[in-house]
Amino acid sequence: MERQVEIDDRKCVACANCVPVCPMGAIYIDPAVNRATVNLDECVECFTCYRGMSKEHMSPTLVRAVRRVAKWLRFRFDPEPDVCPTDALTPQELTWPRTVRRAFSDPLVPHESTGIHGRGTEEVKTNDVTNRVKEGEAGFTIEFGRPGVGVRFRDVQKMTTALAPLPVEFEDKNPVSSLMTDRATGALQPDILNEKVMSAILELKTGLEHVPAVLERVEAVAQELDTIVSIGVATRCDAQGDDQVAPILEREGYVFFRGKTNLGLGRRPEPAAV
Amino acid sequence: MTNTLHRFGAPETQRNDYIIFAMPSKGINEEGAIGKLQTFLRLAMKYGPVNVGQGSKGGMYRPSSNLTPFAHWSRPEGADPETVFTAMDEPSTVAAVFDDVAKVEALVKDLKAADLGLSINISGLADGANACCKRAGITRHSIEYSLGFHGDLNQLPDRHVLELSTMCGHGMLSHNFARKMIDMVRENRRTPQRAATTMARFCTCGIFNLARAIRVLEQARKGE
Numbered sequence: 341m342e343r344q345v346e347i348d349d350r351k352c353v354a355c356a357n358c359v360p361v362c363p364m365g366a367i368y369i370d371p372a373v374n375r376a377t378v379n380l381d382e383c384v385e386c387f388t389c390y391r392g393m394s395k396e397h398m399s400p401t402l403v404r405a406v407r408r409v410a411k412w413l414r415f416r417f418d419p420e421p422d423v424c425p426t427d428a429l430t431p432q433e434l435t436w437p438r439t440v441r442r443a444f445s446d447p448l449v450p451h452e453s454t455g456i457h458g459r460g461t462e463e464v465k466t467n468d469v470t471n472r473v474k475e476g477e478a479g480f481t482i483e484f485g486r487p488g489v490g491v492r493f494r495d496v497q498k499m500t501t502a503l504a505p506l507p508v509e510f511e512d513k514n515p516v517s518s519l520m521t522d523r524a525t526g527a528l529q530p531d532i533l534n535e536k537v538m539s540a541i542l543e544l545k546t547g548l549e550h551v552p553a554v555l556e557r558v559e560a561v562a563q564e565l566d567t568i569v570s571i572g573v574a575t576r577c578d579a580q581g582d583d584q585v586a587p588i589l590e591r592e593g594y595v596f597f598r599g600k601t602n603l604g605l606g607r608r609p610e611p612a613a614v
Numbered sequence: 615m616t617n618t619l620h621r622f623g624a625p626e627t628q629r630n631d632y633i634i635f636a637m638p639s640k641g642i643n644e645e646g647a648i649g650k651l652q653t654f655l656r657l658a659m660k661y662g663p664v665n666v667g668q669g670s671k672g673g674m675y676r677p678s679s680n681l682t683p684f685a686h687w688s689r690p691e692g693a694d695p696e697t698v699f700t701a702m703d704e705p706s707t708v709a710a711v712f713d714d715v716a717k718v719e720a721l722v723k724d725l726k727a728a729d730l731g732l733s734i735n736i737s738g739l740a741d742g743a744n745a746c747c748k749r750a751g752i753t754r755h756s757i758e759y760s761l762g763f764h765g766d767l768n769q770l771p772d773r774h775v776l777e778l779s780t781m782c783g784h785g786m787l788s789h790n791f792a793r794k795m796i797d798m799v800r801e802n803r804r805t806p807q808r809a810a811t812t813m814a815r816f817c818t819c820g821i822f823n824l825a826r827a828i829r830v831l832e833q834a835r836k837g838e
Contacts, residue, residue: 360790361816388786392816394677396685418803419686421794422677422812447617447784447818448670459617459784465707466639466733467756481758486620487776488785489769513640538785555761562765569765570620574758581744581753589759596759597625599740600618603747604755605725606733609643 347376351428353403357421358389358429363488363538376428384490384538385438386445390429393422400426437532440493444515444537451515459483459541461514464574468606472511474576478551478585480508481572482558484565485539491567493519494533496540499569500526502561503542507550511543548575551588574600617783618709618737618821619760622776625739631826632718632738634658635709636730637669643731647705650730657724658710659695661717666698667820669707674698675814675822691811698820713825715742722750774834778827782817791816796834806831 347358347367352375359367359376366382367389369375403425410417419425434442443451444459451459463481464473473479482499485491496516504510504526510517519528546554551573562569575585589596618633636654638647655666667673674693681689702708712718718736725734736743740757747754763770770776771789778792779785795813798804804812810827 360794361788362790363785363788365788365790386786388788388816391818392677392786394681394685394815395679396681396683398683420681420689420812421791421798422815423681423685425683445785447786448672450670462637462639464756464758465635465637465735466642468733469639469642473756479758481619483620486783486785487622487763487770487780488789559764565765567765568763568767568769570763571761572619572758573761574756576756577754579753581747583757585757586759589761594761596761597739597741598619598621598628598737598760599743600735600737600758601740601743601747601754602756602758603722603725603734603736603752605730605752606639606643607731609645609731 346430346432347378348428348430349373349375351400351426352376353400353407353426355407355419355425357419357423358393361389361393361422363388364490382536384445384536385434385442386538387442390431393424393429395427396423396425397427398425437535440532440535441537444540459515459539461511461541461543463543464602465600466606467576467602468604469608473545473574475578476548477545477575478548479545479574480543480554481574482542483539483570485537485567486570487568489568490536490538491540492534492536493528495565495567496542497526497528497533498565499558499561500528500542502557503544503554506546506554506557508544508546508554511545514541514543516540516542548584548588551585552592555592617819619758620762620780620783622773622780627777628739630713631823632712632715632736632742633709633821634712634718634721634734634736635707636732636734637707638705638732644705647732648702650732651705651708652699652702653728653730654725654732655699655708655710657728658721661712661721663710664713664823664825665711665814665820666695667709668698668702669709669819670704671698671701672818673814673820675811675820677815691808709819709821711821711823713823715746719746719749722746722752726750726752774830777830778813781822781827784819786816786818787813787822796831799831800835
């Protein structure tokens with residue numbers, strides 16, 4: 341069952357440890373009730389607060405009393421910063437379209453469309469087995485919302501619709517592609533457009549000759565979005581281990597030094613003997 | 615493991631930050647993969663990784679669901695790699711983090727000899743990873759380059775925070791919490807080691823590089 345995180349008023353002691361833990365800054369201490377509160381519009385259901393924080397199971401009454409005395413005495417209480425002392429974070433049931441938040445935010449939840457954890461796509465990490473991106477092709481991973489900013493799908497759609505007219509092929513085994521209602525236009529399901537997620541990866545491939553045009557379009561659209569866009573460009577290396585995409589990126593003026601190198605040690609299983 | 619691709623920092627800050635991971639492809643070579651992933655981890659453990667983890671189950675630094683109040687005075691800080699082995703009940707990505715490229719090279723040679731048939735990737739400086747491959751007698755198959763962050767960069771925090779928080783690419787380590795850890799170190803309320811361990815517990819894939827985090831925290835403490 342999909343669940344959203346709420347904070348139990350009866351247990352919360354307003355220690356505020358969960359406030360900085362939230363990647364979206366969606367938790368705050370509400371002065372009206374002196375309890376931690378979740379801004380559900382900003383919460384992306386990543387479960388970082390619920391799962392990432394360690395838990396004690398102390399009596400809320402006792403903890404409030406101790407905190408009150410310490411505050412009155414002006415003692416500086418310096419507890420462990422990643423602990424919820426009363427186990428006040430409680431998951432609640434989650435329904436569509438809010439379920440999409442958790443799928444794109446909690447890396448421990450596998451995406452329904454691909455069955456893969458994390459952001460739900462293998463990219464060129466298994467290219468030695470899948471041959472997803474071939475020599476002469478460039479694979480793009482265009483990630484929205486990373487690092488730690490978040491994105492709403494209406495911003496993702498601005499990019500997908502801008503890229504769809506270019507000579508690109510959206511990857512089938514990708515969670516963002518699975519939310520498209522029309523691959524030709526790049527339109528996404530209308531009921532998810534206002535949903536906010538931690539990050540989403542759009543994956544596409546094109547011929548190496550189209551790399552500059554795709555990059556130019558991505559850069560231009562990124563300037564119009566209320567988020568960050570992280571770009572990855574991949575290719576299959578030749579028999580000598582050289583790649584044809586690096587010279588293109590250098591010509592386009594990109595500075596790049598970090599990468600993910602697939603060693604080519606993966607293989608498909610041998611077909612079973614008949 | 616796109617979550618390892620876009621780590622922030624100048625090349626010289628990434629010289630000691632390599633993640634090597636193994637994964638089967640969904641629906642293709644998953645059968646029997648759990649044992650192979652465990653073999654990968656055992657080989658990696660020989661070279662003293664600073665962190666290990668499985669993408670679907672967690673790393674060797676984990677939060678506790680049953681702390682006692684005594685944890686505020688003496689909390690067990692030690693990592694437990696065995697939990698990664700014992701929790702592995704499905705075939706998904708397994709990663710090991712190293713702070714020395716020589717260890718990665720030695721592991722790559724072992725992995726080539728082990729011939730697991732799983733996809734193996736190195737995430738880090740592309741030149742360093744390619745050199746590892748060549749010295750191990752491997753021709754790299756594919757490469758994905760990070761072109762960094764674009765768009766509304768005003769939404770990004772300062773570089774020390776970003777160097778820490780991007781070590782969990784899934785965003786489980788918030789900018790605000792990384793900033794809090796930096797402040798606690800600067801105020802001498804936490805050692806860099808303890809602050810790094812605290813942050814590592816949030817990274818569910820076990821790819822947070824504690825050795826690099828300690829260096830970043832030391833620099834931040836001195837305002838470098």
